[in-house]
Amino acid sequence: MSVIKVLLVDDEFLALNLLENYVEQIPGLEIMDKVKCPLAAIDILNQGKTDLLFLDIQMPTLSGINLLKTLKNKPVTIFTTAYSEHAVEAFGLDAVDYLLKPFSFERFLQAVNKAKEQLKKYHLEVSHIGKNTVNANEGFLSIKADSKLIKVLHRDIMFVEGLKEYVRIITAEEGFVTLMSLKELEDILPQDKFMRCHKSYIVNVTKVKSVEGNLLHLGNRKVTVSRDKKSEIVQRIFG
Structure with a gap:
C-alpha cells in the first residue's frame, strides 16, 4: 500500500x-x-x-x-x-x-x-470494484465512497474531477470521492458520452448546455475546458 x-x-x-x-x-x-x-x-x-x-x-x-x-x-x-x-x-x-x-x-x-x-x-475492495466496473458496461459505475458501495448511473454523472489518486464524481444531486485515477475512469466511461475536456476534468457531453470562453456550463455548474480540447468538444456537442 x-x-x-x-x-x-x-x-x-x-x-x-x-x-x-x-x-x-x-x-x-x-x-x-x-x-x-x-x-x-x-x-x-x-x-x-x-x-x-x-x-x-x-x-x-x-x-x-x-x-x-x-x-x-x-x-x-x-x-x-x-x-x-x-x-x-x-x-x-x-x-x-x-x-x-x-x-x-x-x-x-x-x-x-x-x-x-x-x-x-x-x-x-476498491480494487475489486474497479475490476467489476471495467467488466460491467450496462450504464453504471460501482464505487466505494463513505464506507458504502454505491451505484452511479452514467446518465446521472455531470462531470468528474481528478484529485491525484482520487476522483470526485459529480451528479446533479451530490458528489462522491472515490479511490481511482482520472485516467482509469476515463478508460471505463463510454466515449460516446464522456470526454476529457481538461487535464483535471471529464465531462458528460450530453449535460453541457453552453460554452462561454474556457468554461462549459452544465446547469448551475461550470467546468474548465482546455484550449486544445475546445473545438473538439464544441463539435461533439453542437455538431
Whole structure:
C-alpha cells in the first residue's frame, strides 16, 4: 500500500506535538497537515486526500463528533480525547479506535495498526470494484465512497474531477470521492458520452448546455475546458 496521508486535529498545541512525534516514528505514515481549528479541518477533509484522521473530540466551535458527522466521505478515523463518555457515539460513526489521553506510544501504535488493516481492506475492495466496473458496461459505475458501495448511473454523472489518486464524481444531486485515477475512469466511461475536456476534468457531453470562453456550463455548474480540447468538444456537442 502507498504512503498513508495523515491529518491531525486537536485544539491543544501540546497534544498536536505529541501526535506528530508519534506519527513520525511509524514508517509509511506522512503528515499532510495539522490544525487546531475544526473548521479548517473540514476544508482539508473535503479535498478528499486524507487517508487517516486523528481527531480530538472536545474542541471550541465544533466537536470532533459533530465534525465527522458533517462529512459525506469520511476517512479512517481515530478519536483522541480525555473523556471516555463519547466512546459509544464515536464507534457509532465507524471510528477504528478511541484513544484516551494520556496514551502511550504502544497504545497509539495499536490504533494505527487497526487503521492500516481497515485501509488495506478498503484498497482491496476498491480494487475489486474497479475490476467489476471495467467488466460491467450496462450504464453504471460501482464505487466505494463513505464506507458504502454505491451505484452511479452514467446518465446521472455531470462531470468528474481528478484529485491525484482520487476522483470526485459529480451528479446533479451530490458528489462522491472515490479511490481511482482520472485516467482509469476515463478508460471505463463510454466515449460516446464522456470526454476529457481538461487535464483535471471529464465531462458528460450530453449535460453541457453552453460554452462561454474556457468554461462549459452544465446547469448551475461550470467546468474548465482546455484550449486544445475546445473545438473538439464544441463539435461533439453542437455538431
